[in-house]
Amino acid sequence: MxxxxxEIFEVGPCEDNYQLGFLIGSRFCNQIRSRVAGxxxxxxxxxxxxxxxxxxxxxxxxxxxxxxxxxxYWAELLGTADxxxxxxxxxxxxxxxxxxxxxxxxxxxxxNGDTIDDCSDVLVVSDSMxxxxxxxxxxxxxxxxxxLIKGKLSNGLSFxxxxxxxxxxxxxxxxxxxxxxxxxxxxxxxxxxxxxxxxGRNFVSxxxxxxxxxxxxxxxxxxxxxxxxxxxxxxxxHKRKILNVETASKSRVSVHEVGATPFFHANMYLHLQVPQxxxxxxxxxxxxxxxxxxxxxxxxxxxLGDTENKKYPIYMTGPTLYTLCTAVxxxxxxxxxxxxxxxxxxxxxxxxxxxxxxxxx
Numbered sequence: 001m002x003x004x005x006x007e008i009f010e011v012g013p014c015e016d017n018y019q020l021g022f023l024i025g026s027r028f029c030n031q032i033r034s035r036v037a038g039x040x041x042x043x044x045x046x047x048x049x050x051x052x053x054x055x056x057x058x059x060x061x062x063x064x065x066x067x068x069x070x071x072x073y074w075a076e077l078l079g080t081a082d083x084x085x086x087x088x089x090x091x092x093x094x095x096x097x098x099x100x101x102x103x104x105x106x107x108x109x110x111x112n113g114d115t116i117d118d119c120s121d122v123l124v125v126s127d128s129m130x131x132x133x134x135x136x137x138x139x140x141x142x143x144x145x146x147x148l149i150k151g152k153l154s155n156g157l158s159f160x161x162x163x164x165x166x167x168x169x170x171x172x173x174x175x176x177x178x179x180x181x182x183x184x185x186x187x188x189x190x191x192x193x194x195x196x197x198x199x200g201r202n203f204v205s206x207x208x209x210x211x212x213x214x215x216x217x218x219x220x221x222x223x224x225x226x227x228x229x230x231x232x233x234x235x236x237x238h239k240r241k242i243l244n245v246e247t248a249s250k251s252r253v254s255v256h257e258v259g260a261t262p263f264f265h266a267n268m269y270l271h272l273q274v275p276q277x278x279x280x281x282x283x284x285x286x287x288x289x290x291x292x293x294x295x296x297x298x299x300x301x302x303x304l305g306d307t308e309n310k311k312y313p314i315y316m317t318g319p320t321l322y323t324l325c326t327a328v329x330x331x332x333x334x335x336x337x338x339x340x341x342x343x344x345x346x347x348x349x350x351x352x353x354x355x356x357x358x359x360x361x
Contacts, residue, residue, distance in 0.1 A: 098200070
């Protein structure tokens with residue numbers, strides 16, 4: 001299965017975030033409507049839950065918490081809904097799916113495997129190379145429902161964000177003109193570790209697109225009291241520095257600075273001590289990565305393209321989970337390369353400059 005070439009939309013400066021969201025929603029209304037109509041988790045689980053008293057109470061609390069902390073991004077979300085012509089509730093639900101699904105009965109959640117998102121990262125900062133390579137894995141239903149946003153804000157900041165249709169930029173990866181980049185990995189804490197109505201991960205990642213530095217990005221992560229866990233790979237182009245930041249509810253954060261020893265991260269906590277769901281997929285990918293060569297950029301791409309384990313490959317081709325693309329941040333070349341298709345073949349669909357002028361060349 002192959003998705004069509006990623007579309008790029010240059011937007012801004014806008015008078016406010018509502019207009020930014022409205023223009024994005026208008027530009028990609030077909031993709032957003034198609035994604036919403038075909039999203040089985042939304043249609044079969046989230047929307048029915050939203051009609052219950054318990055669901056209405058949780059969604060109201062989530063909305064109020066996130067709107068209070070991030071009023072501009074909340075306006076952007078509303079603008080996306082209005083611009084696309086999709087009901088606001090649908091847009092809210094897909095942006096908060098990670099914060100809502102744990103509160104739907106386990107039977108419902110486990111009935112469809114595509115509730116799980118899986119990503120793989122391999123990171124290194126040595127004398128010879130500084131790289132962050134990332135497989136963006138998600139439900140196969142998202143193929144064809146992705147776009148790139150090149151945003152320019154009124155304060156002069158620019159960003160590039162890989163964006164799922166209808167969601168805030170970016171729940172996947174992006175970078176900005178301050179030389180700050182990031183990639184994201186889901187991590188699954190146990191049900192007892194999840195706090196209702198906290199800050200949504202989509203709002204945290206949207207906030208990272210406006211970070212002024214890696215220290216500021218870390219502050220933004222620490223200041224958000226999230227419902228569920230996440231792993232952030234923060235990349236500072238100017239300082240040639242990469243941090244892996246694992247988070248959980250109750251303001252728990254652990255920071256690991258990446259060095260000369262390559263660091264592979266799937267979808268499990270590696271250094272933050274939090275009870276987590278036993279994920280055979282992540283464990284298999286972690287074990288496979290440990291025995292593969294990691295001495296060069298070519299090795300990294302081969303690792304992320306590995307399909308040796310047929311049940312739990314690092315590079316996924318369906319039927320449920322699919323590697324949408326591979327993103328390679330080269331801190332020495334100051335480039336982001338996006339590869340669509342198996343990264344072993346090394347065929348780049350997009351190459352963007354991350355130099356200080358941030359022209360996104």
